[in-house]
Amino acid sequence: MQRDGDRQKLFTRRTALLAGGKLVLLSTLVGRMYHLQVLESERYATLADENRINIRLLSPPRGRIVDRFGVPVAVNQQNHRVVLVPKDAEPIKATLDALGAIINIGEAERRRILREAGRRRSFIPITVRENLSWEEVARIEVNTPDLPGVMIDVGRSRHYPHGESIASVLGYVAAVSEEEIDGDPLLQLPGFRIGKTGIEKVYDRALRGTGGSSQVEVNAVGRVIKEIERQEGQPGTEVTLTLDMELQELASRRLAGESAAAVVLDVHTGDVLAMVSTPGFDPNAFNRGLGAEQWKALISNPRAPLVNKAVAGQYAPGSTFKMVVALAALEKGVITPASRIFCSGSLKVGKAEFHCWKRGGHGDVDLTKGITQSCDVYFYEIARRTGIDRIAAMARKFGLGQVLGVDVPGEVAGLVPTREWKQATIGGTWHLGETLIAGIGQGPILVTPLQLAVMTARIVNGGFAVEPHVTRDIVDRKGALPRDRGGFESLGVSPRHLDLVRRGTDGVVNDPLGTARRAHIAEPGFEMGGKTGTVQVRRITKAEREKGVRKNEDLPWKERDHAVFVGYAPVHAPRYAAAVVVEHGGGGSKVAAPIAHDLLLATQRRHPVQAAAVVRGGG
Amino acid sequence: MDEFGLNRSEMTLRQKVWHIHWMFVLLLCATAGIGFAMLYSAAGGNFDPWASRQMIRFSAGLAMLVAVAVIDVRLWLRYAYAIYFLALALLTAVEVGGSVGMGAQRWIDLGVITIQPSEVMKLALVLALARFFHVTRIEDVNRFVYMIPPLVMVVAPAALVLRQPDLGTALMLMMVGGAMFFVAGIRLWKFAAVGVAGLASVPVVWQFLREYQQQRVLTFFNPESDPLGAGYHIIQSKIALGSGGLFGRGFQQGTQSSLNFLPEKQTDFIFTMLAEEWGLVGGLTLLGLYLLLLVYGIAISLRCRNHFGRLVGVGVTTTFFLYVFINIAMVMGLIPIVGVPLPLISYGGTAMLVVLLGFGLLMGVYVHRDVAIGRRGVDEEP
Structure with missing residues (x-):
C-alpha cells in the first residue's frame, strides 16, 4: 500500500x-x-443588423399623362401576372403542365421558365406570364390547391389607351438600359420602366417620382420575415398635354395608310393641338416586351413608324415656301402688290429654261394671283430679284432651318441654303438658277411639318415668333405649376406685307381659281386659308418633259411627289394653323389640302374662337 | 472469479443508490435544462422537433447513469480491455462498412439505434488506460516497454477515427490519453518529446485530412477570406456572440439564430445561440455549471481510494472538459471548426449518451470510493 x-x-x-x-x-x-x-459588442450588433435588415426600394406610380381636357392618354394599369417560386413548385415540370392546362403557356416561354429556374436561386419568383385577364386570374385562383408555388402577383404597367394615334408624341417606356443608369436608385430596380422617347422621355424625371423605401427583416436565404419601417415615395407628376385627343384621333384616322405627318397649332399660344405621324406603332407592345421579329419589322419598315415625322421628317417645302419668298421680296421692296410679271409657262435665264407647273402659263401675274394660283414663273422672277440670302434670312425668321425647341424629342433643324452654306458644304459658287429653284421651295431646302405649321402661324398671327409646345403645364400634388408663357417677340415684319400674303393664301382656298379651291370650308365663319405644295422627289428630265410627264400614280411609290399643305383658320381672324405632309402622296391640293380642311374645321368646332383671344397686340 | 475481489459485495443496491452524488446529478439536470430551453428557442418556440426528443433522451440517459453507477467498479476493471477491444472492433467495422452520413463514415446502424463507435471509444479508452495504469507498478510506468501498450491503445483508435475522417474525436482521444498518461506519472520531458514529434508529424497528418478539413483549418486562420463559403460559420457565429452583448437579446430574440444566419444552431453552434440570446451572463452561467461539474469530478477522483477509480474519474472529467472547451473555443473562433458538440446542451443522442455513461462511471467511482483494489486485484486492506 x-x-x-x-x-x-x-x-x-x-x-x-x-x-x-x-x-x-x-x-x-x-x-x-x-x-x-x-x-466588441457594438460592432457585432451592427453586423447582425446588417445581416438582418434589408432595405428595399418601393417604386412610385408613374405620373399620368392627360390631354388638354384631362383625358388620360398614359395611365398605370394593374398588371396581374402569374409567378412561380421554384422552391415551392417542385417538380416544376409537373406544375407547369398543370398551369399550362389552365392558361396558355407557349413552348418558348416554357423553355425560358425552366432555364431561369435552373439558373436562379430557388426562392426568387419567376414571371410566367404578365397581363393576365380577369378570367385567367380567376381560373388560377380557383385551382391554387393544385398549383404549389404558383402565385398571382399584382404590379403596375404603363398603358396607352389610345395606342397608335398618339404614340409618336408620347413615346413609350421600356426596361432601363445600362447607359441610362444615373444616380437614381429606382433605375436599379428589376422590372423598372423608363421613358425611351417622346413625352415619356422628355419628362421622365417628373413622371418617375421618387422612390420610397421599406426596411424589412430577412432571413439567411433572403426571404422577408416582416417589415420594420416603411417610407412612402413621391408618386410621379401628372403631365398635361396641349393636345386634344379627339383631334389627334381624327388626324390619325385621316392619315391612316399613308406615310404622313400633320400638325395643328394655336397660332397665338404655340399650343400644339394635334401632332400625328403615320404609320405609328403600338406603344403598349414595347411595355409588354417586343419580340426580335416585331422589332426588326418596325426598324426595317420603309415608312419608318418609329420616326416622329412631324418633327423629324425633312421635306422640301414646295410651293408653301412661296409665302416666305413673297414676304422677302416685299420687305426688300423689289415688288409691290401691284407689280405684274408675265408668265408664259417658262422663264429663260441664260441658257437654262425654268418651267411653270402650268404649261400654258398664267399670263399677267400679280402677288395675289401668284400665290393663289401658285405661279412658278412669278416666284422665279421675284426670287431672282430678292436673292437667296434675303430669302434665307426671312425663312429663318419664320422658324425654318432651326430647331424650334418643342418638347418632343428627335426634332431636326432642316436646311435653309445660303451662299455660305453651299461654299462650306458642297463647295463652289451659288448659281442664280439655284435661287430660282429655291423660289418655288425646291432644291436643297428641307423643312419639317412642325416648321411649316410654325411658319404659317407666324405669318397669320401678325408676325410674332410663336414657339410650339405640346405640354401645357405640369401638375403635381402641390397644384398647378404653369410654365412661363411670356408674350412672343415681334419678328419685325410689316403687318401690311403679312396681310398681303395672307390675302393671297385666302384665295388659294376660296378663290374659284385657287389651287386648293376644292378643299375650301363651306361653313360660314369657319373658312380657312392656306397654301398647297407639291414636292418633286425625282428630277424631271427634258426628254420626259417633251414626251409628256408621266402621271404621278403611275410611278413607283418612292418616286411619287410629296403632297404638302399649310393652312389656317378662320381666314379673317386666324387662330389655328395646320401643316400636312403626305409622303409620296401626289399633289398637295388633291391629297394634303382635304386633310387640312378636316382638321381645321374640326379644330374650330371643338375650340370655338373667342373674340378676346383673337385680338393680340399688333405691330 | 476473485481476480479483482469481485466476490465481495460490501454494499447493498439500496446503499449504492443512496451513495450516488445526487448534488452532481442535480447539476447535470440544471445544465440539461438550459439545453432544453435553447432547443425550444432554436425551433422557434416549439418543443418539436428537438427539445422534446432531447428530454426523452436525457431521461433515458439519466436512468442509464444510475444503472452504471451501481455496477461494481471492479467489474469495469475486469472487462475494461474487453470493452476496449469491442469498441476497436466496431471502429474497424465502420471503416469497412459503416453508413455514410454528413460526409463522414461514423455510424453503425443496428436497426433500432445507430451507434457511433468513435464515441463509445472515448469511454473504452479511458477504461482501458485506467486498467493498464492501475496494474502497472509506479516504477515501471516510465519504462519504455511499459509505455508501448498504452501508446498503441491511444494511437490505434485515433488513427481509425482520423481516417473516417473525424478530426475532433481523434484529437479528443489523443488528449484524453495524454491527460491520463500525465496523471499516471509519465515524466514531463516525455510529453515534450511527444509534442515535438507531433509538431514534426503535422505535414504527415495534413495528408490524412480530407479537403474540407484542410479548408476548415485554413479558414480558421483567415475566416474573412471566404465570408460566404468556408468562413461563413465562424463569421456568423462571432457576429451572433458579439451582438448578444452583456445581457443578450432576450429569449427567442436572437436574430442571427432565428433568421438562420447561424448554421447548425441546434447542434454544434448552440452555445452561440445561448450567448446571443442570454449574453455574457448566460454564457458565464453555463460555464459556471460546467466548472462545478468539473470540480466535483476532480474531487471525486481525488477522494477515491483505488487507482482505477481515480484514473477513470480523471479520464471522464477530462473528456467532458474537452467537449466543453473544444466546442466553445471553436464557436468563438479560437480554434478551427471541428465537429464537437456541447455536452448536455447540443441536440444529438450519441454525445449525450457518452457524457451520461461517463458520468455514470464517475458516479460508480464515487459510490465505490472506499473499495480498495489491489494492483493485482486483491484486496490488501479489508
Whole structure:
C-alpha cells in the first residue's frame, strides 16, 4: 500500500496541475467571451443588423399623362401576372403542365421558365406570364390547391389607351438600359420602366417620382420575415398635354395608310393641338416586351413608324415656301402688290429654261394671283430679284432651318441654303438658277411639318415668333405649376406685307381659281386659308418633259411627289394653323389640302374662337 | 472469479443508490435544462422537433447513469480491455462498412439505434488506460516497454477515427490519453518529446485530412477570406456572440439564430445561440455549471481510494472538459471548426449518451470510493 500511497501522491499532484491547466483554458474562454460580448459588442450588433435588415426600394406610380381636357392618354394599369417560386413548385415540370392546362403557356416561354429556374436561386419568383385577364386570374385562383408555388402577383404597367394615334408624341417606356443608369436608385430596380422617347422621355424625371423605401427583416436565404419601417415615395407628376385627343384621333384616322405627318397649332399660344405621324406603332407592345421579329419589322419598315415625322421628317417645302419668298421680296421692296410679271409657262435665264407647273402659263401675274394660283414663273422672277440670302434670312425668321425647341424629342433643324452654306458644304459658287429653284421651295431646302405649321402661324398671327409646345403645364400634388408663357417677340415684319400674303393664301382656298379651291370650308365663319405644295422627289428630265410627264400614280411609290399643305383658320381672324405632309402622296391640293380642311374645321368646332383671344397686340 | 475481489459485495443496491452524488446529478439536470430551453428557442418556440426528443433522451440517459453507477467498479476493471477491444472492433467495422452520413463514415446502424463507435471509444479508452495504469507498478510506468501498450491503445483508435475522417474525436482521444498518461506519472520531458514529434508529424497528418478539413483549418486562420463559403460559420457565429452583448437579446430574440444566419444552431453552434440570446451572463452561467461539474469530478477522483477509480474519474472529467472547451473555443473562433458538440446542451443522442455513461462511471467511482483494489486485484486492506 506504500506504493499506492506514492502513486496517489503523484496522482494528486498531477491532477491538481491538470485541473489548473483546465482552469487556465476555461479562463481563456471567459476572456474571449468578454472580448466579443463586451468590448466588441457594438460592432457585432451592427453586423447582425446588417445581416438582418434589408432595405428595399418601393417604386412610385408613374405620373399620368392627360390631354388638354384631362383625358388620360398614359395611365398605370394593374398588371396581374402569374409567378412561380421554384422552391415551392417542385417538380416544376409537373406544375407547369398543370398551369399550362389552365392558361396558355407557349413552348418558348416554357423553355425560358425552366432555364431561369435552373439558373436562379430557388426562392426568387419567376414571371410566367404578365397581363393576365380577369378570367385567367380567376381560373388560377380557383385551382391554387393544385398549383404549389404558383402565385398571382399584382404590379403596375404603363398603358396607352389610345395606342397608335398618339404614340409618336408620347413615346413609350421600356426596361432601363445600362447607359441610362444615373444616380437614381429606382433605375436599379428589376422590372423598372423608363421613358425611351417622346413625352415619356422628355419628362421622365417628373413622371418617375421618387422612390420610397421599406426596411424589412430577412432571413439567411433572403426571404422577408416582416417589415420594420416603411417610407412612402413621391408618386410621379401628372403631365398635361396641349393636345386634344379627339383631334389627334381624327388626324390619325385621316392619315391612316399613308406615310404622313400633320400638325395643328394655336397660332397665338404655340399650343400644339394635334401632332400625328403615320404609320405609328403600338406603344403598349414595347411595355409588354417586343419580340426580335416585331422589332426588326418596325426598324426595317420603309415608312419608318418609329420616326416622329412631324418633327423629324425633312421635306422640301414646295410651293408653301412661296409665302416666305413673297414676304422677302416685299420687305426688300423689289415688288409691290401691284407689280405684274408675265408668265408664259417658262422663264429663260441664260441658257437654262425654268418651267411653270402650268404649261400654258398664267399670263399677267400679280402677288395675289401668284400665290393663289401658285405661279412658278412669278416666284422665279421675284426670287431672282430678292436673292437667296434675303430669302434665307426671312425663312429663318419664320422658324425654318432651326430647331424650334418643342418638347418632343428627335426634332431636326432642316436646311435653309445660303451662299455660305453651299461654299462650306458642297463647295463652289451659288448659281442664280439655284435661287430660282429655291423660289418655288425646291432644291436643297428641307423643312419639317412642325416648321411649316410654325411658319404659317407666324405669318397669320401678325408676325410674332410663336414657339410650339405640346405640354401645357405640369401638375403635381402641390397644384398647378404653369410654365412661363411670356408674350412672343415681334419678328419685325410689316403687318401690311403679312396681310398681303395672307390675302393671297385666302384665295388659294376660296378663290374659284385657287389651287386648293376644292378643299375650301363651306361653313360660314369657319373658312380657312392656306397654301398647297407639291414636292418633286425625282428630277424631271427634258426628254420626259417633251414626251409628256408621266402621271404621278403611275410611278413607283418612292418616286411619287410629296403632297404638302399649310393652312389656317378662320381666314379673317386666324387662330389655328395646320401643316400636312403626305409622303409620296401626289399633289398637295388633291391629297394634303382635304386633310387640312378636316382638321381645321374640326379644330374650330371643338375650340370655338373667342373674340378676346383673337385680338393680340399688333405691330 | 476473485481476480479483482469481485466476490465481495460490501454494499447493498439500496446503499449504492443512496451513495450516488445526487448534488452532481442535480447539476447535470440544471445544465440539461438550459439545453432544453435553447432547443425550444432554436425551433422557434416549439418543443418539436428537438427539445422534446432531447428530454426523452436525457431521461433515458439519466436512468442509464444510475444503472452504471451501481455496477461494481471492479467489474469495469475486469472487462475494461474487453470493452476496449469491442469498441476497436466496431471502429474497424465502420471503416469497412459503416453508413455514410454528413460526409463522414461514423455510424453503425443496428436497426433500432445507430451507434457511433468513435464515441463509445472515448469511454473504452479511458477504461482501458485506467486498467493498464492501475496494474502497472509506479516504477515501471516510465519504462519504455511499459509505455508501448498504452501508446498503441491511444494511437490505434485515433488513427481509425482520423481516417473516417473525424478530426475532433481523434484529437479528443489523443488528449484524453495524454491527460491520463500525465496523471499516471509519465515524466514531463516525455510529453515534450511527444509534442515535438507531433509538431514534426503535422505535414504527415495534413495528408490524412480530407479537403474540407484542410479548408476548415485554413479558414480558421483567415475566416474573412471566404465570408460566404468556408468562413461563413465562424463569421456568423462571432457576429451572433458579439451582438448578444452583456445581457443578450432576450429569449427567442436572437436574430442571427432565428433568421438562420447561424448554421447548425441546434447542434454544434448552440452555445452561440445561448450567448446571443442570454449574453455574457448566460454564457458565464453555463460555464459556471460546467466548472462545478468539473470540480466535483476532480474531487471525486481525488477522494477515491483505488487507482482505477481515480484514473477513470480523471479520464471522464477530462473528456467532458474537452467537449466543453473544444466546442466553445471553436464557436468563438479560437480554434478551427471541428465537429464537437456541447455536452448536455447540443441536440444529438450519441454525445449525450457518452457524457451520461461517463458520468455514470464517475458516479460508480464515487459510490465505490472506499473499495480498495489491489494492483493485482486483491484486496490488501479489508
